[in-house]
Amino acid sequence: MNLQALLPEAIAWAASQAQQVARNGKPLAAAGLALAHRVGVKHPELVRLLHVDRLPIPVDELQLRQAVLDTGMLGPDMVGLTLGHSIFIVHGHDDARLVSHELRHVCQYEALGGLEQFIPIYLQQxxxxxxxxxxxxxxxxxHEVHGHVGAWT
Ligand SMILES: [Zn+2]
Structure with a gap:
């Protein structure tokens, strides 16, 4: 797989998906803000969370779509996806473990500087x-937190 060739498409797709969540997702409520602080998120107020029936996968970006299918990323057993401060969670899976896991990815994006920095490193790994x-x-x-219950958004 030629990662370098895929990166521009991957970053553009991720940015457009993140924008969907920024527009249609919900901000964190008190319990979600507390969880975000706990895992090290610097700007919990910027986080948006969108519940979906299934995670998005690239449709028109054919090369990227094939790479996603080949690696098994975003497959039916994946229930969370974080792109910057935007989090997708599949309905019914927003327990403390998954939400804290995705929030830790938010913290990683903040530390690395954003989508353009995170995605090449993440995909390379x-x-x-x-x-x-x-x-x-x-x-x-x-950094997963277990056992808490709460309305995150
Ligand atoms: Zn993860």
Whole structure:
């Protein structure tokens, strides 16, 4: 897979998806803001969360679509996707564990500087060591919070 060739399309697609969430998602309520603080998010007030029936995948970006299908990313067993301060969560899966995991990805985007910085690093990790061993995924997993219940938005 030629990651360099895919990156412009991947970043553009991610930006347009993030914009959908920014427009249609909900801001965090008190419980969500507390969870965001806990996992290190600097600007919890910028987070928007959108519930969807399934995660978006690229449609018209054929090369990117194929890469997504080949790597198994965004498959039916994935229930959360974070792009900058925008979080997609599949209906019925917004427990503390998943929300805190996705919020930790928000923190990573903030630390790295945004979509254009995060996506190349993230995809490189997925391609080279796989989803389970990708350092950014391990870090998100290490910050998961279990057991809390709350209305996050
Ligand atoms: Zn993750």
């Amino acid at each position: 997925i391609i080279s060591v796989g989803y389970d061993h990708a350092p950014l995924e391990q870090d998100a997993r290490n």
